Amino acid sequence: MSEDFRARARAWLEANAPRRASADDEAEAEARGQAAVIAEQKAFQAKLFDAGFAGITWPREYGGQGLTSAEQIAWSQESRDYDLPTGVFFIGLSMPGNTILEVGSEAQKTRYLPKMLRGDEIWCQLFSEPGAGSDVASLQTSAVRDGDEWVLNGQKVWTSGAQFSDYGAILARTDPAKPKHEGISMFIVDMHAPGVTVRPLKVATGHSPFNEVFFDNVRLPADAIIGEENKGWAAAVVMLRHERIAIGTMGSGRTSPLAFDSLRDLAAGLGRTSDQGVRRELAELYAQGRAMQLFALLLRQEMQAGRSPGARGSIAKLAGSELSRYAGNVAADVLGDQLAGFDSEELHAVTTSIVAAPGNSIAGGTAEIQRNIIGERVLGLAKDPGVDRATPFNQLRVGTQRQH
Amino acid sequence: MALILTDEEQALADSVRKFVADRSPLTSLRQLMASGQPFDPDVWKQMAAQLGLAGLTIPEEHGGAGAGVGALSVALTELGAGLVASPLLGSVLAAEVLLRLDDDAAKTELLPQIAAGEIIATLALTSGLGGHVTAAGSPDAVTLTGSVSPVLNGAESSVLLVPAQGESGLAVYLVDAGAAGLTRTRLTAVDHSRSLARISLSGTPARVLAGDATAALAAAQDLGNLAIAAESAGAMRACIEMTASYARIRVAFGQPIGAFQAVKHRLADMDKAWELGCAALRDAASAADEEPGRFPVASSVARVLLSDAYAEAAVDTVHLHGGIGFTWEHDAHLYYKNGLSNKVLLGAPGEQLDRLADALGI
Numbered sequence: 001m002s003e004d005f006r007a008r009a010r011a012w013l014e015a016n017a018p019r020r021a022s023a024d025d026e027a028e029a030e031a032r033g034q035a036a037v038i039a040e041q042k043a044f045q046a047k048l049f050d051a052g053f054a055g056i057t058w059p060r061e062y063g064g065q066g067l068t069s070a071e072q073i074a075w076s077q078e079s080r081d082y083d084l085p086t087g088v089f090f091i092g093l094s095m096p097g098n099t100i101l102e103v104g105s106e107a108q109k110t111r112y113l114p115k116m117l118r119g120d121e122i123w124c125q126l127f128s129e130p131g132a133g134s135d136v137a138s139l140q141t142s143a144v145r146d147g148d149e150w151v152l153n154g155q156k157v158w159t160s161g162a163q164f165s166d167y168g169a170i171l172a173r174t175d176p177a178k179p180k181h182e183g184i185s186m187f188i189v190d191m192h193a194p195g196v197t198v199r200p201l202k203v204a205t206g207h208s209p210f211n212e213v214f215f216d217n218v219r220l221p222a223d224a225i226i227g228e229e230n231k232g233w234a235a236a237v238v239m240l241r242h243e244r245i246a247i248g249t250m251g252s253g254r255t256s257p258l259a260f261d262s263l264r265d266l267a268a269g270l271g272r273t274s275d276q277g278v279r280r281e282l283a284e285l286y287a288q289g290r291a292m293q294l295f296a297l298l299l300r301q302e303m304q305a306g307r308s309p310g311a312r313g314s315i316a317k318l319a320g321s322e323l324s325r326y327a328g329n330v331a332a333d334v335l336g337d338q339l340a341g342f343d344s345e346e347l348h349a350v351t352t353s354i355v356a357a358p359g360n361s362i363a364g365g366t367a368e369i370q371r372n373i374i375g376e377r378v379l380g381l382a383k384d385p386g387v388d389r390a391t392p393f394n395q396l397r398v399g400t401q402r403q404h
Numbered sequence: 405m406a407l408i409l410t411d412e413e414q415a416l417a418d419s420v421r422k423f424v425a426d427r428s429p430l431t432s433l434r435q436l437m438a439s440g441q442p443f444d445p446d447v448w449k450q451m452a453a454q455l456g457l458a459g460l461t462i463p464e465e466h467g468g469a470g471a472g473v474g475a476l477s478v479a480l481t482e483l484g485a486g487l488v489a490s491p492l493l494g495s496v497l498a499a500e501v502l503l504r505l506d507d508d509a510a511k512t513e514l515l516p517q518i519a520a521g522e523i524i525a526t527l528a529l530t531s532g533l534g535g536h537v538t539a540a541g542s543p544d545a546v547t548l549t550g551s552v553s554p555v556l557n558g559a560e561s562s563v564l565l566v567p568a569q570g571e572s573g574l575a576v577y578l579v580d581a582g583a584a585g586l587t588r589t590r591l592t593a594v595d596h597s598r599s600l601a602r603i604s605l606s607g608t609p610a611r612v613l614a615g616d617a618t619a620a621l622a623a624a625q626d627l628g629n630l631a632i633a634a635e636s637a638g639a640m641r642a643c644i645e646m647t648a649s650y651a652r653i654r655v656a657f658g659q660p661i662g663a664f665q666a667v668k669h670r671l672a673d674m675d676k677a678w679e680l681g682c683a684a685l686r687d688a689a690s691a692a693d694e695e696p697g698r699f700p701v702a703s704s705v706a707r708v709l710l711s712d713a714y715a716e717a718a719v720d721t722v723h724l725h726g727g728i729g730f731t732w733e734h735d736a737h738l739y740y741k742n743g744l745s746n747k748v749l750l751g752a753p754g755e756q757l758d759r760l761a762d763a764l765g766i
Contacts, residue, residue, distance in 0.1 A: 264764075264766055267766075268766075273766050276758070279757070279758065279761040279766050280754065280757040280758065280761065282761065282764075282766050283708070283757040283758075283760040283761040283764060283766065284708065284757060286705070286760065286764055287684070287704075287705040287708045287709050287760065288680075288709070290684065290687075290705050291680035291681065291683055291684045291705065291709055292680065294407065294680075294683035294684055294686070294687045295679055295680050295683040297405075297407060297683070298407040298408070298683045298686070301406065301407050301408050302408060305408055312679065315675065315676045315679050315680075318672070318676055319676055319680055368665070368669065370672070371665070371668065371669040371672035371673065372665070372668065372669075372672075374671075374672035374675055374676065375662065375668035375669065375671055375672045376668070378672075378675060379644070379648040379651075379662075379668075379671055379672070379675060380648065380652060381648065381651055381652060381660070381662030381663065381667075381668050381671065382652065382659065382660040382662050382663035383663060384663060384665070385658075385659050385663050
C-alpha cells in the first residue's frame, strides 16, 4: 500500500468528516427528523465516493477503487475517531452489496453497485419472518412465476432501514415441494413498487430501529434473481457470512454508554471506584472489551494477508453480544439502585443501552445459531440431527404451532 | 501492531511443536509422575542448548538469542500445549529480574549460564500469602530469614533470586543453593508438570543486587503473566482439540455427541474464549517488543482472560468426556490440574484484576 493513500485519507477526513461525539444516534435521528439525516448522509456518501474512498476494495468497473485490503485497513484506522455519517448505507454495502459482487449477474453489478456506493440508492436485507427467525430457511414468503415475471407475497420482519430503502435483497420460496433449503431464491425487490408496505416496529427500548414489511402481489422482473433459481440459500449463506464479519469487525464505539471508558467515568463520578467489586468488574470489562477489539483487528489483518475469516466471524458476533450483556451487569453494579429510577440524560442513556443489550444476541443470528456455526464449521462437529433437511417444505411444521 | 504470527515465529512454533511431539509427549509426563522426577534433564538440555529457549529473551551480549517476547510467547504456547515439565518459566523470570536490575557483575556472571541452560535459576516471586523474607546485616554480610512458597523449581535451582525487605527497603538478593541455613522442601504440586518448593531461610548468607527492585519485580510479574497466558493458550488449544475430536467420534442416542447443542455450544464457547485470549496474547507479546509502555496492561489483560478461560475449558474437557475423562488414565485431568495451577500462580484472578485496575487508573 502506498503511504500516499493513508496521507490522502487523513487529510480528507480532517477536512470533511465530523469527529466522534457521544450522541445517541437513534435519539439524534428522532430529534432531527429522518429525512434530514438521510439527506445529510447521502450528501456525505457522495462526497466520499467522489473523493475515492467508497468501495475501496471493490472493482473499478462497479464504481469501486480496485485497491487492496491494506488500503481498507488504513482507511478504517484513519477514520476510527471520526463519526462518519454513513450509517444508512452500512447494511446495503456490507450485505446485499458484497453478495451481488460475489454471486450477482454482470447486469446487476453494473446497474446497482455504483449507485449503492455513491449513496444514490439505499438497500435493506429481507430475510427474517414472523415464523422464521433462527430457522430462516423455513421462510414462507413466496414468489410464484407468472409469465416473464415473479409474483411476491408474504411478510418480513426485523428489517432495518426498510422505511428509507430503495431496494432490498429478499429471500422467497420458489418451490415448496422441495426440501426447505432447496426451494428458496434470492431476489432484488424495488421497495417503492406497488404492493410493498413498510410499518415501523417498536422495540423494547421504545425506539423503532426495525420494520415489518408486507408484500402483496408485488411483481418482480425475471432478472431480479440474485444467483440462480432455487439456489437462494447459497446466496443467503454468502450474505450472512458478510453480515457476521461486518457486525463482528465493526467494533463498538468507545463512546457507547456501556463502553469501559464511559462506565469508568460514571463510576468515578459516583465515587464507586473505591469498591473492590466494582473495580474488579471494570477491569474485567476492559479485558473483555479489549479482547473483542483485538480479535476484530486480527480478522482484518488475516483478510489483509489473504486469509478469509470464514465462520470465525461468528466468534466475533457471539463475543460482541455477550460483551454488551456483561457491560450491562457491570453498569448495574456501578449504579446500584440509581438504575431503577433517574432524572438525568446520562443515566437514561445507560439504561437504554442495557435494555437494548438482549437485541444484540438475537439480531443478525442468535447466539445459539452462532454457536452452532462455530461448532460445525470451525470445530467440525456433526450437524444437528434435524428431520427437516430431506422433508419437502410443504410437509414440514414451521413457525408457531397451536397446541391441540 | 501485527497480531498474525511472523514467518519466523511460525517456524519457531513448528519446531517447538515437533520437539514436543518427538521428545516430550504426554507419556513422558506420565513417566515423570511415576518416578517423582521434576523434569527430564535431557529434554531440558535440548530445550536450552538446541532450541535456545532459555535464552530467547536474553540479549545477545549476555549470551542469549535476543529474540524477544514474541518468540518466547509462541514457544511457551507449544510447550504449554504439551504440558512439558521444565524449569523454563523460573529461569525466564530470573533472567528478566537480572536484566532489569543494574548489577552488571551478576548479569555477566549469570545470564550466559542461564541462556545456555548450564544453571537453573529461579525467582521467589509470590503473592505474600506464602510467607515473606527479611534481610539483615551490613551490605557486605547480608543474611536472609523467612520463608516463601510456592517457588518455581525452587528445589532444583542452583541460583535463587529472593526479594526481601531490609532496612533500606525492598531489594532482590542472590542466594546460592548451597548456602548455610537454606532449606528447600518440594511441595505436593497440584499440577503434575510443575515442580514447586518452599524456600526457608534462617540467617542465610546472600548477596544484594543493585538496582530498582520494585520496578524489576513488576517487570518480572508482567512477563510471568504473559508466560502463563501463553502456556494456557497452548494447553487450552490442546483441550479444545482433544474434546472436539472426541465429540466427533463418541456416539450417544444414535448421534455423535457433538451434534447435540448441549455439547456443541459448550465447545463453541471454549473456542470463542480461546480465540479472544489468543488475540490478547499476541497483542501483549507485540507490546512487549514494540511498545513496552503498553506491556503492563496488555500482559495483564492476556493473563486475566486466558487463566480463567483455560481453567474453565479444562473442567469442560473433563466433563464433556464423561466418566472416562475423570479417570487417572485419561489425560484430561492433567490439563485440569495444570489449569487450576496456572489460574493462581503469580497471582490469582482477584489479584490480577486488582493489578489491572491499578494499571488502568481505575
